[in-house]
Amino acid sequence: MKLDMASVKFNSDGLMPAIAQDEISGEVLMLAWMNAESLAETIKTGQVTYWSRSRQELWRKGETSGNVQILKDMRIDCDRDCLLMLVKQTGPACHTNRQSCFYTAIRDGDEIELMQPE
Amino acid sequence: MKLDMASVKFNSDGLMPAIAQDEISGEVLMLAWMNAESLAETIKTGQVTYWSRSRQELWRKGETSGNVQILKDMRIDCDRDCLLMLVKQTGPACHTNRQSCFYTAIRDGDEIELMQPE
DSSP, rough: OOOOOOGGGOOOOOSSEEEEETTTTTEEEEEEEHHHHHHHHHHHBBBOOEETTTTTTETTTTTTTTTEEEEEEEEEOSSSEEEEEEEEEEEETTSSSSSSSSOOEEETTTEEOOOOOO | OOOOOOOGGOOOTSSSEEEETTTOOOOEEEEEEOHHHHHHHHHEEEEEEEETTTTEEEEEEETTTHHHHOEEEEEEEETTEEEEEEEEEEEOSSSTSSOOOOOOOOOOOOEEEEOOOO
């Protein structure tokens, strides 16, 4: 079935959450946001491009750091308002130089740091 | 370090995205939303509770279907505005009776259904 871009639901800011998961390890690396332009660019180039909410511009992941994400597969959820991307991650995904942005566990009311910067 | 709930960042609607991942298979099951109350209830009960944006009420996952999510570990991301939960999922996670909400792949401009209802 042909993808109907009109059926993809962006929020009132024109954005949708996009989860990046390592295609090999299955580790969830990060969640960031996409607008229609960044989604189209990600699909066209095969390289993950988000929308930076803080800078209000296209965010070609890894453009300055070199830590690019190559899109291996893309999924959309049942509500059509969230994306899951299986990616090949070069270097650490997190801007803190950790493999994943989810390096802090919340356990019994405490925070536990699970990963060190690479 | 003690978790400082004041440092957790909800959006302007008082919500943050929460990703549920199967603790064993690593499969990403769904993304839904939490407010402070649902987060506190999830931590307190060990059973995942979201905030239903459509119904505007606490959504105790599996309360009617029986398809509960038992919290095994919780992670918060570097920006402190997104949660990742490792869960033990009873039955299918998706309301369509599929294992995961991300059952539709987008490949070469087409939609491919990857899972059938259970």
